[in-house]
Amino acid sequence: MIGFNRLVSTNDTIFALSSGRPPAAIAVVRLSGPRAGDALKALIGRLPAPRQAALARVRDPVSQEILDEALALWFPGPNSETGEDVAELQLHGGRAVIAGVLAALGRIEGLRPAEAGEFTRRAFDSGKLDLTAVEGLADLIGAETRAQRRQAFQQLKGLLGQKAESWRQRLTEALALVEARIDFSDEADVPEDLVRPALDVARQLRGEIAEALAGAARGERLRDGLVVAIAGPPNAGKSMLLNRLARREAAIVSPIPGTTRDVIEVHLDLDGYPVTLLDTAGIRDSDDPVEQEGVRRARERAAAADLVLWVVDAGDPGVALPPGEPGQALWLVANKIDGMNSNNSNTFISDAGVHTFRISAKTGLDVNSLFEALAGYAAKSFAGEPSLVTRDRHRRALTDTQAALDRALAEGPAGREDIIAEELRLAARSLGRLTGRVDVEDILDVIFRDFCIGK
Numbered sequence: 001m002i003g004f005n006r007l008v009s010t011n012d013t014i015f016a017l018s019s020g021r022p023p024a025a026i027a028v029v030r031l032s033g034p035r036a037g038d039a040l041k042a043l044i045g046r047l048p049a050p051r052q053a054a055l056a057r058v059r060d061p062v063s064q065e066i067l068d069e070a071l072a073l074w075f076p077g078p079n080s081e082t083g084e085d086v087a088e089l090q091l092h093g094g095r096a097v098i099a100g101v102l103a104a105l106g107r108i109e110g111l112r113p114a115e116a117g118e119f120t121r122r123a124f125d126s127g128k129l130d131l132t133a134v135e136g137l138a139d140l141i142g143a144e145t146r147a148q149r150r151q152a153f154q155q156l157k158g159l160l161g162q163k164a165e166s167w168r169q170r171l172t173e174a175l176a177l178v179e180a181r182i183d184f185s186d187e188a189d190v191p192e193d194l195v196r197p198a199l200d201v202a203r204q205l206r207g208e209i210a211e212a213l214a215g216a217a218r219g220e221r222l223r224d225g226l227v228v229a230i231a232g233p234p235n236a237g238k239s240m241l242l243n244r245l246a247r248r249e250a251a252i253v254s255p256i257p258g259t260t261r262d263v264i265e266v267h268l269d270l271d272g273y274p275v276t277l278l279d280t281a282g283i284r285d286s287d288d289p290v291e292q293e294g295v296r297r298a299r300e301r302a303a304a305a306d307l308v309l310w311v312v313d314a315g316d317p318g319v320a321l322p323p324g325e326p327g328q329a330l331w332l333v334a335n336k337i338d339g340m341n342s343n344n345s346n347t348f349i350s351d352a353g354v355h356t357f358r359i360s361a362k363t364g365l366d367v368n369s370l371f372e373a374l375a376g377y378a379a380k381s382f383a384g385e386p387s388l389v390t391r392d393r394h395r396r397a398l399t400d401t402q403a404a405l406d407r408a409l410a411e412g413p414a415g416r417e418d419i420i421a422e423e424l425r426l427a428a429r430s431l432g433r434l435t436g437r438v439d440v441e442d443i444l445d446v447i448f449r450d451f452c453i454g455k
């Protein structure tokens with residue numbers, strides 16, 4: 001079992017509210033551990049048939065006061081989510097009901113409230129989920145759009161984990177060949193050439209890993225969403241445009257230049273693809289230290305964005321484009337075209353040489369074409385099969401594996417067998433770290449940190 005480096009025992013029975021913030025129609029309280037069955041009996045007087053919902057009065061075990069009427073479920077281990085005995089109560093989701101039931105559970109010997117992520121941690125410790133599936137679970141709960149949900153579900157179902165595990169097994173077999181060659185090198189009946197087939201396996205694996213890595217950038221970006229920054233000179237209507245695209249009054253709009261200071265962030269779901277839209281301070285020189293800081297933040301966030309919408313007042317004779325970052329898309333948005341007639345249109349804007357939109361954030365005129373272009377841009381960025389590799393951690397484990405395979409391959413069939421064996425071992429170890437089979441103490445806390453209590 002993987003060590004649990006907190007000051008709590010893994011043998012305790014844990015409980016928590018696993019559903020969202022009350023009040024709500026229903027609240028789910030879960031228990032996991034050796035005393036889950038006893039605790040359920042203490043509350044409802046019996047143990048329901050395994051995996052069948054039972055309607056039951058929930059009583060305080062000491063005072064016998066009725067706390068609620070609930071659905072109770074009983075999942076004896078190991079066929080449960082955590083692998084331990086698990087009990088679940090579906091209560092009415094009122095604050096006092098929940099508080100009463102949690103307090104009653106807390107008074108039962110051997111029970112304690114769960115730490116954040118502890119149910120999932122137990123599922124991992126009992127081998128129910130590998131580490132990539134744990135990450136998939138976190139992503140599924142965090143998923144805000146259809147594309148994120150699909151990718152997270154695939155991860156939760158262990159697609160990357162299974163692939164990594166099968167690669168690791170093939171490597172172990174290849175390693176056995178090389179080791180046989182080393183151990184029995186002076187015996188006559190060991191075939192001469194065991195190293196060559198082992199290296200063939202290494203070469204094949206290398207190709208398959210490269211294929212999985214090809215979608216990595218897309219997979220990682222899908223978790224975070226594309227970042228689109230609205231930037232430009234003060235008073236151009238950036239905040240009004242953000243509000244229009246977000247369909248709510250997220251940012252303050254005013255005729256005073258220099259209104260926006262902090263970066264305002266809204267999350268959009270564009271046809272299933274996640275986009276984080278940023279409104280930033282109008283860029284200009286200022287003596288006001290607060291505005292200066294706003295401009296600094298605006299520049300920083302715009303520089304890191306995937307796409308910049310450079311918003312200008314279409315009637316402003318002095319429009320100019322920003323320098324732009326290498327590899328970054330920039331669209332020019334000429335705003336405030338309402339009330340303008342076509343003959344005072346700015347020639348700079350027509351000749352800017354970048355993708356240009358003429359809109360009115362105020363009336364909404366042609367904002368739709370910008371919206372559709374954004375959706376198209378997102379769809380193009382995420383086109384293709386859901387990626388297996390969705391995190392920096394996965395990418396690093398796989399590139400480490402490839403590097404070790406490369407070093408083994410560089411030795412060649414006539415190379416030193418001990419070096420080849422060592423590199424194959426290292427490659428297998430990197431794959432083991434990916435699924436959490438080996439050597440993961442240091443990363444567990446980082447991964448489980450993302451989880452909340454009750455998960």
Ligand SMILES: Nc1nc2c(ncn2[C@@H]2O[C@H](COP(=O)(O)OP(=O)(O)OP(=O)(O)O)[C@@H](O)[C@H]2O)c(=O)[nH]1
Pocket residue numbers: 233234235236237238239240241252253254255256257258259260261280281282283335336337338359360361362363
């Ligand atoms: N006529 C017209 N006025 C607009 C339009 N968009 C914004 N405005 C007005 O322009 C002024 C500035 O709008 P904001 O959205 O606050 O501009 P901003 O670019 O966010 O400004 P800063 O935050 O100061 O950089 C406000 O008075 C808006 O009502 C538009 O499309 N047409």
Ligand SMILES: [Mg+2]
Pocket residue numbers: 238239240251252253259260279280281282
């Ligand atoms: Mg603003």
